[in-house]
Amino acid sequence: MNLLADGVSFAYEPSQPVLTDVRAVIERGGLVGILGPNGSGKTTLLRLLGGLRTPQRGKVTLDGVDLRTLGRAAAARRIAVVPQETQLAFEYTVLEMAVMGRYPHLGSFEIEGPDDLAIARDALRATGTLHLESRFFNTLSGGEKQRVVIAGAIAQFTQGERAADATEVLLLDEPTASLDLAYQLEIRTILRQLNERRNLTVVVSTHDLNLAAGLCRDLILLDRGRVLAAGPAADMLKPALIEQLYGVEVDIAVHERTGRLTVVPVARARTEHRQQP
Amino acid sequence: MSIRRRIAFTWLGFGAGAFVVCLFAPLIGSTSIDFSRVFDTSIPFADNTDAQIFFVARLPRVLAGAMVGAALAAAGVVFQALLRNPLATPFTLGVSAGAALGAMLALTLNLPSGIAGFSAVPIASFAGSLGAVAIVYGLARARRQGLSTNVLLLAGVTLNSFFSALILFVQFLADYTQTFRTVRWLMGDLDVSSYAPLIAAVPPLALSFAAFAVLPRSMNLLSISDESAASRGVDVHRAQRLAFLSASLATGAAVSLGGPVGFIGIVVPHLVRLLVGADHRLVLPASAFGGAAFLVACDTLSRTMLAPLEVPVGVVTAIIGGPFFLWLLIRNR
Amino acid sequence: MAADKKSIVLVVIIALFALCSRAPTAQAPAAPQRIVSLIPAVTEMLFSIGAGPRVIGVGNFDRYPPEAQTRTKVGGLIDPDIERIISLKPDLVAVYATQTDLRTQMERARIPVYLYQHSVDPDAVADITATIRSLSKRVGSERAGEELARHIDDDIASTRRRVAGKPRPKTLLVFGRDAETLRGIYASGAVGFLHGMLDAAGGANVFADVNRQSIQATTELILARAPEVIVEIGIDTASSKSRSLRAWAVLGSVPAVRTHRIYQIRGDEMMNPGPRVARAVRRMAEALHPEAFK
Numbered sequence: 036m037n038l039l040a041d042g043v044s045f046a047y048e049p050s051q052p053v054l055t056d057v058r059a060v061i062e063r064g065g066l067v068g069i070l071g072p073n074g075s076g077k078t079t080l081l082r083l084l085g086g087l088r089t090p091q092r093g094k095v096t097l098d099g100v101d102l103r104t105l106g107r108a109a110a111a112r113r114i115a116v117v118p119q120e121t122q123l124a125f126e127y128t129v130l131e132m133a134v135m136g137r138y139p140h141l142g143s144f145e146i147e148g149p150d151d152l153a154i155a156r157d158a159l160r161a162t163g164t165l166h167l168e169s170r171f172f173n174t175l176s177g178g179e180k181q182r183v184v185i186a187g188a189i190a191q192f193t194q195g196e197r198a199a200d201a202t203e204v205l206l207l208d209e210p211t212a213s214l215d216l217a218y219q220l221e222i223r224t225i226l227r228q229l230n231e232r233r234n235l236t237v238v239v240s241t242h243d244l245n246l247a248a249g250l251c252r253d254l255i256l257l258d259r260g261r262v263l264a265a266g267p268a269a270d271m272l273k274p275a276l277i278e279q280l281y282g283v284e285v286d287i288a289v290h291e292r293t294g295r296l297t298v299v300p301v302a303r304a305r306t307e308h309r310q311q312p
Numbered sequence: 313m314s315i316r317r318r319i320a321f322t323w324l325g326f327g328a329g330a331f332v333v334c335l336f337a338p339l340i341g342s343t344s345i346d347f348s349r350v351f352d353t354s355i356p357f358a359d360n361t362d363a364q365i366f367f368v369a370r371l372p373r374v375l376a377g378a379m380v381g382a383a384l385a386a387a388g389v390v391f392q393a394l395l396r397n398p399l400a401t402p403f404t405l406g407v408s409a410g411a412a413l414g415a416m417l418a419l420t421l422n423l424p425s426g427i428a429g430f431s432a433v434p435i436a437s438f439a440g441s442l443g444a445v446a447i448v449y450g451l452a453r454a455r456r457q458g459l460s461t462n463v464l465l466l467a468g469v470t471l472n473s474f475f476s477a478l479i480l481f482v483q484f485l486a487d488y489t490q491t492f493r494t495v496r497w498l499m500g501d502l503d504v505s506s507y508a509p510l511i512a513a514v515p516p517l518a519l520s521f522a523a524f525a526v527l528p529r530s531m532n533l534l535s536i537s538d539e540s541a542a543s544r545g546v547d548v549h550r551a552q553r554l555a556f557l558s559a560s561l562a563t564g565a566a567v568s569l570g571g572p573v574g575f576i577g578i579v580v581p582h583l584v585r586l587l588v589g590a591d592h593r594l595v596l597p598a599s600a601f602g603g604a605a606f607l608v609a610c611d612t613l614s615r616t617m618l619a620p621l622e623v624p625v626g627v628v629t630a631i632i633g634g635p636f637f638l639w640l641l642i643r644n645r
Numbered sequence: 646m647a648a649d650k651k652s653i654v655l656v657v658i659i660a661l662f663a664l665c666s667r668a669p670t671a672q673a674p675a676a677p678q679r680i681v682s683l684i685p686a687v688t689e690m691l692f693s694i695g696a697g698p699r700v701i702g703v704g705n706f707d708r709y710p711p712e713a714q715t716r717t718k719v720g721g722l723i724d725p726d727i728e729r730i731i732s733l734k735p736d737l738v739a740v741y742a743t744q745t746d747l748r749t750q751m752e753r754a755r756i757p758v759y760l761y762q763h764s765v766d767p768d769a770v771a772d773i774t775a776t777i778r779s780l781s782k783r784v785g786s787e788r789a790g791e792e793l794a795r796h797i798d799d800d801i802a803s804t805r806r807r808v809a810g811k812p813r814p815k816t817l818l819v820f821g822r823d824a825e826t827l828r829g830i831y832a833s834g835a836v837g838f839l840h841g842m843l844d845a846a847g848g849a850n851v852f853a854d855v856n857r858q859s860i861q862a863t864t865e866l867i868l869a870r871a872p873e874v875i876v877e878i879g880i881d882t883a884s885s886k887s888r889s890l891r892a893w894a895v896l897g898s899v900p901a902v903r904t905h906r907i908y909q910i911r912g913d914e915m916m917n918p919g920p921r922v923a924r925a926v927r928r929m930a931e932a933l934h935p936e937a938f939k
Contacts, residue, residue: 087542111545118539124396125535125590134315135536138529139545146316146593191544343869358897361868368895369865422824422881431826487706488722489821489879493829496861505827505864506895620855620866 036063036098036202038114038236043083043093045076053079054260056093061238063202066230068251068268069240072281075257077240078208084238085116085206098202111139115188117207121180123173129183130168133159136190154194158186162225178218181210182225189229204236205229211246223250244285244298248272256280272296278304315591322594326584326601333605334378337612338370342619368505375510376502376569377611377625378604381576383517383566385603386524388577389596390559393531394552395461398585402563402577405468405556406444409475411567414440416479416494420486433497434509434568438516441564447471449556459552461538499624500573502611509569516565523558524600528592531555535592573626575633576603582640676785677737677757681719681730683747684761686773686919687739687780688713693920694781694789702733708913709921731756737784759783763838764918770841770926773918774798793920800923801845804930807937808847814933816848817862817872817901820879820916825888827895832862838918839878846929847937848874868896874933875901876908878915908932 038061046052054076061067061084069077082088083095086102095102102110115136127135133155137147147155159165162182167175172183185205192203210226211219227250229235241247247254247268254271256263258280264271277285277298284301313321339347345362349355357363387402395404402408417423418436451467452459483491504510530551533541542548566573580603581595588594610628617623681702682688688707691700703716717733720726725747730738731754740747742762751758759780764772774794781790818839822830833839834857835850843850851870852860860866875893886909893902901907910928914921931938 082539085543087539107547108545111543114543116539116543118537121536121540123536124392124398125585127532127536127590131532131589131591135532135540135544138533141529143526146319148316149314152314188543341865343865358903361871361898364896364898365865365868369863369868373864419823431823431828433823433826433828484724491723493821493823496829501828503828503863615863615865620852620860621857622861622863 037061037065038084038202038204038238039096040080040084040090041093041096043080043090043095045079045083045088045090052260054083054090057257057260057262059084059255059262059265061204061236062253063236064230064234065236065238065253066227066251067236067238067253067255068247069238069255069257070242070244070247070271070280071257071263072242074259076260077242077257080257081116081206081208081238081240084204085114086110087116097204108139111191112193113201114204114206115191117181117184117188117205117210119209119212121172121184126171126173128168129159129164129170129172129175130155132172132183133168133187133190136187139191140193155186155190158190159183161189161229162186163221176218177214178221181214181218181222185210185222185225189235192235202236204238206238206240208240209242210239211241211243219246226250244272244277248287248296248298249293269296272298315593318588319593322588322598326598330378330382330601330605333608334374337374337377337608338366340612340616341365341370342616369503372504372507372510373502373611373615374608375507376504377608379510379513379517380502380566380570380573381580381603381605381607382600383520383562383603384573384576385580385599385606386521386596387559387562387566388603389581389592389599390524390527390531390555391577392581393535393592394555394559395465396535396537398582399578401574402559402566403572403574404472405448405464405560406471406475407441407448407560407563408567408572409472409479410444410447411437411441411564412498412572413475413479413482414438414443415497415568415571416482419493419497420482420490422490431509434512438564438568441560441567444471444475445557445560445564448560459549459556461552464556496624497571498626500571500626500629502570502607502625504569513565513569516561520558520562520565521600523554524562524596527551527555527558528596531592531596571626573607573629575629575637576607579629579633579636580606582637677735677783679733679735680737680739680784681733681735682707682739683719683721683725683744684739684741685709686917687759687761687776689917689919689921690777690780690790690793691739691784693793694777694784694786696781696784696786696789699784701735702730709917709919739780764841766841768841769836769838769918770801770845770922771798773838773920773922777920797920797923801926804923804927805845805847808930808934811847811934811937813847813849814873814906815851815871815900816843816874816876816933817851817867817870818843818848819862819875819877820859822877824881825885825892827864827892830862830867831859834858834860838922839916842915842922842926842929843876845926846933848876848929848933864896868898871899873900873904874906874908875899876910876929876932878910879913880909880911 040057040059043054043057045054069080071077083090134147137151137155156165159168162185164182164186188205210222226237230237251268254268255265256271263280264276272287274285274287282304284304286299286301288297290297343365345365349362350366384402391400391402392398414436415433418432423432448467448471452464483494530546533544533546534551538548581599584595584598584602588598611625614623614625614628678699680700682691683704685707688703689709692710700716702719703713705718705721707713719730722741727750735756737757737759738751739759739761742760748758766772774797777790777794781787818833819830834855835853836856837858840850851872890907893907896902914925
């Protein structure tokens with residue numbers, strides 16, 4: 036039971052491949068980070084895993100079924116993608132944003148019913164934003180916005196907050212990139228809770244080493260469109276691998292109070308592996 | 313209130329409002345008519361001036377106003393969602409410029425009527441609008457990944473400028489009276505004086521509104537971002553195509569019927585959002601009804617304000633719409 | 646004898662002086678020989694008074710007489726070609742009074758102008774002959790102009806007499822509409838030369854209460870005013886007469902439609918306040934009062 040990218044290759048323009056023969060296994064219930072510098076193809080891999088794009092070679096399967104076969108609506112009920120930033124041109128309320136997550140469950144002209152509303156509210160509660168339900172989304176702080184968007188994403192799943200039998204995956208693209216420190220901590224806490232309490236599979240793409248270290252149990256290291264290494268975070272966060280990936284010499288240590296790995300950059304690597312994009 | 317009830321109330325409330333406006337509008341005019349005579353079937357129609365004024369002059373005009381107003385307001389909503397910009401109008405992407413060019417050419421070349429008694433101007437105008445749509449769509453699709461809204465906007469705005477330049481050129485080549493006619497056409501005119509143009513406009517408008525019926529939920533999602541929509545199961549390319557083509561078709565038909573009447577496509581959706589919120593399942597039907605009521609009301613003003621002279625309806629919508637829009641902008645500071 | 650001779654010489658000398666002194670002061674201005682006209686009506690007038698050979702430049706829309714089309718075209722009301730006008734080295738240019746830019750340029754180039762203005766008098770038709778008289782004086786063909794003007798005046802007066810005393814039908818005078826439809830109908834108001842023609846032809850303008858040259862006649866307005874006769878002028882020759890007339894059928898309660906008194910008078914003399922105005926008035930009168938011309 037997993038979300039699997041099986042030897043996928045993708046390019047936006049034929050002459051510029053972004054991903055080459057990538058294999059990524061996301062086990063059900065996992066908390067996985069896709070780690071790499073900018074331009075390594077993280078966002079693209081996330082999009083492929085989310086079914087937002089189709090790989091030119093290889094396939095993406097959910098619990099063994101190719102996403103293309105599964106169909107858009109069915110996929111939308113089990114895979115949700117949270118973009119890095121959400122900017123609205125119109126004044127939707129927080130509740131409206133959450134309820135939009137229920138659309139994959141509605142027929143063509145069907146209107147959401149009390150069940151859908153309950154699930155949407157549960158989702159808001161799970162991210163600690165229920166008290167904001169009547170507020171306009173545009174008036175919220177960055178951290179609040181991100182939490183509401185996550186709520187909207189988990190509302191896509193069949194029973195919302197409560198666990199289901201099939202693999203349900205939440206994909207987040209750089210979830211803390213534009214947030215203040217306090218909000219970063221908030222998001223990490225929420226994601227961990229969602230993963231632990233309801234067995235939600237969480238995949239995060241990031242270039243932030245400390246987010247990867249502080250949140251993820253497993254990591255996939257992506258280097259210029261290819262998988263450099265994949266495995267438990269503790270095994271991936273080794274100075275040699277990090278230096279190869281980022282071209283930076285780092286010190287990795289276990290932080291006393293939190294018990295988590297921390298990564299501190301020390302100096303530019305002596306041997307230059309990377310070309311800056 | 314649940315969304316279901318809100319949708320029902322919106323349809324009923326705005327629908328009733330539009331109905332009432334359209335009911336009263338033919339009763340008002342620059343001439344006073346005797347209503348007992350209007351509906352007196354014992355008088356042969358050809359002798360009954362009051363009935364003729366009601367059924368030939370006023371009623372088709374009110375219906376035209378309702379159709380054009382509904383089409384332009386709804387198209388405005390759809391374009392705003394598609395381009396993710398509340399300042400988009402049905403005229404942003406060049407459809408109206410194409411229609412105007414078609415009309416200009418027909419007026420300047422004084423083309424005789426085209427088909428089965430239909431005047432050349434609406435036909436040429438509609439053809440022009442379709443041409444513009446085809447060009448913009450073709451340009452925006454040139455990139456491999458479906459309809460990019462950025463390219464769409466660029467293509468539309470560029471086409472607008474180009475067609476506007478051509479229009480000026482045609483006006484320059486025309487002689488004085490033709491130039492006056494073309495300028496007058498740009499100000500809008502709902503005096504159709506027969507039901508034939510209305511009936512001719514029904515097929516494209518029906519098609520567009522059929523699409524409008526299925527779009528609102530997708531529009532909610534699309535108006536956030538392509539990825540939000542795709543992640544929730546929307547076929548983004550298909551939805552964008554449908555939105556663009558249906559809104560353009562409605563705009564082309566409306567402009568061919570009554571000329572490019574401005575401000576409806578932006579004032580009415582804005583006003584409606586202030587009243588019902590941003591959910592397109594409310595905004596779209598409310599705007600359609602609101603647009604109909606607004607234009608019919610403006611047209612009633614246009615033919616009574618300075619009777620027996622008529623103020624072109626586009627001027628009236630501008631006089632009302634302009635200051636209202638300024639007020640909206642100031643209010644939002 | 647010596648005294649007589651002296652007086653004769655004195656007289657001769659005085660006479661010579663008188664002649665010589667008169668010559669420079671009494672020199673009359675020479676008639677213009679290189680005339681440019683931007684106004685169709687004025688061009689027609691010039692040719693009608695025999696000044697045609699002296700016309701070297703005409704406006705873009707000057708089509709009558711056919712000979713005028715052989716002259717160099719120099720633009721019109723909106724876009725006079727100033728360079729071309731100057732290059733023709735005219736000694737008189739007839740311009741619209743409203744063409745202020747052009748007038749300034751002519752002044753700078755020291756080219757004399759003749760100012761023309763579309764009349765907005767109620768008696769605009771009479772202004773045509775007044776213009777003929779003043780124009781002919783200006784170009785040195787006063788006699789021909791006076792003759793032409795008198796001829797026109799007499800002709801129009803004769804038409805007026807023929808229709809005098811007859812009931813004036815309520816007339817809608819249409820000078821433009823979108824081809825073969827009822828959209829964009831423009832009719833004459835109670836001011837201007839079209840109204841003047843209608844009045845001379847024995848018609849009563851349905852818009853006699855509207856003090857404008859033109860009014861857009863909407864469907865409701867036409868139905869309400871119920872004209873007894875509809876006269877259409879300024880028709881494009883390309884449009885079909887039968888289809889054009891059929892367009893009016895939808896206004897069934899209008900007397901003009903019911904009695905089939907809708908007349909299309911083609912020909913550009915109907916729209917030009919020029920020397921053919923008498924003929925235009927007569928054609929209109931024939932349509933309004935056919936029985937007076939049998």
